Amino acid sequence: MKKQLLFILLFFVGISSSLKAQEALFRAQNIISPEVNEDKTVTFRLFAPNATAVQVTGDFLPTVKMETPRGPMDGPGKAELTKGENGVWEFKSQPLGTELYNYSFIVDGFNTTDPSNPFLIRDVASATNIFIVGGGHADLFMVNDIPHGSVTRRWYDSPGLGMDRRITIYTPPGYETSKESYPVLYLLHGAGGDEEAWINLGRTSQILDNLIAQGKAKPMIVVMPNGNVIQDGAPGEGSKNMYKPQFMIPKTMDGTYEGAFEDVIKFVESNYRVKPDKANRAIAGLSMGGFHTLHISRYYPNTFDYMGLFSAAIMPREDATGKVYSNFEETLKMQMDNGYKLYWIAIGKTDFLYAANKEYRDKLDAMKMPYEYVESEGGHIWRNWRVYLTQFTPRLFQ
Incomplete structure (x- = not known):
């Protein structure tokens, strides 16, 4: 009898605890x-x-x-x-x-x-x-009731890196049903990022959808590659599957990525309806991606008419010994002499890279190389880079 009473008591205590747990769960939800x-x-x-x-x-x-x-x-x-x-x-x-x-x-x-x-x-x-x-400007980061573009993840063959690689591509509203050809913006991430960074943290698709709907930006394709040359895709999305992402990955700033960047351009121009000329190509990037933008546009000096350096990581590096970084001033001058429509530099006043960017602008000034400069509040943060994208894209392909 005592065992039965104990069982009944424990039964009701269990029900009471379960109900309390469920109540807490629902209250939390x-x-x-x-x-x-x-x-x-x-x-x-x-x-x-x-x-x-x-x-x-x-x-x-x-x-x-x-x-x-x-x-x-x-x-x-x-x-x-x-x-x-x-x-x-x-x-x-x-x-x-x-x-x-x-x-x-x-x-x-x-x-x-x-x-x-x-x-x-x-x-x-x-x-x-x-x-x-x-x-205000954050309305550009929202999904509004307007025509929307498409975001796809593709895989492309990179002979320069010896692997198939994952890439994120935004196509503007109406791309699938039109026969029109479009200009292309190549948008590069920073250290620790990957082909998911600009689309997720940068709100690229929302920004482009909204600016295009408002008539402030031309319809364009935006290509967001992975700048980490030892990866075929973002952590959890590539052949290495799930592992903890790292801030700096080997070989990200040694010239390998810049030297193989033509593989990205060839894939895009072979698989999408694009205008394959200098006047319809732009390249921009944040931090490490700004470093890559500087050197890709200089290494291929007659390829892009629009360059955007967002808080560019312009700094001496011991591993920057590849062919891409040789003849720096000569190729920079060649890029200037070939002509371009926009060389756009932006950085925050408290960015730890501020002095390095100032030194680079002094070099451009000494060369009389034209550029536009935007200085914002704040430091090395996505809040600035999203805004820079809203300022830079309306200037393209006009």
Whole structure:
């Protein structure tokens, strides 16, 4: 009898615990976080009844100085959440400007994403949540009710690298049903990125869709290759399958990628309806991709009429010994003498590469090589690079 009573007691305790667990689960699922309010403040919530401290960190908060392998850099600040009686922690921001922001939570010292927000981005090996505050330039980062282009992942043969490689390609609205030929922008990622970086972190397809719909940019194809020559595809998407992405990968800035870049152009011009001439080719990139842009456009000096260097990683490198980097000034002058329509340089005032870019502009000035220069607030961040793309693409193919 005692065993039966004990069994019944444990049975009802189990049911009670299960119901409480389900209630907690459903309460957590019903939480809205982040909530962008009408006054542009944003409310963050996290159900963590057993936590002793919860913080939110993200680029919507004032920056703080952080020590990194690349030296002191601006990093995201932190804010404390307040715990409610229902076990839900909450923080309300100040009114925020129009922008795409990223954030994560810190629970008792452990950094984690927001379980109530399914929208995340991966930057190298870090995954963070995102949200958009509209009403300005960030409307270009949103999906609006307009005609949309297509984004495909293709594989191309690269004889120069001895492998098939994965590439991301945006085609403008109407490409599939038209017979028109289009100009091409080759858009290059930075260190730690891959063929997914510009489409996911850079919001390339949303930006192009919106600018084309507004008549501010010409319909164009955007080609986003993988600049890591030892990879055939992004981590989890290539033959090495799933492994942790790294910031710097061997051979990314030794001339191998630039020397084999013709393989990308040949694939695009053999498989897409493009205008295969200098006047209809542009190349741009951020950080390492800006370094690649500088050298690809110089190494093939009569190939591109439009160049964009976004926070370009212009710095001396011990491994920059390949043929691509020889005769630097002579080939740069040849590029200038051949003529082009736009050489566009942009960087943030607090970017750790600011001095290197200033030195490069001094070299161009001494050569009397024409360029346009844009200086923005902030440092080496995607917030700047997305904006640079919105500024650069309307200048192309006009």
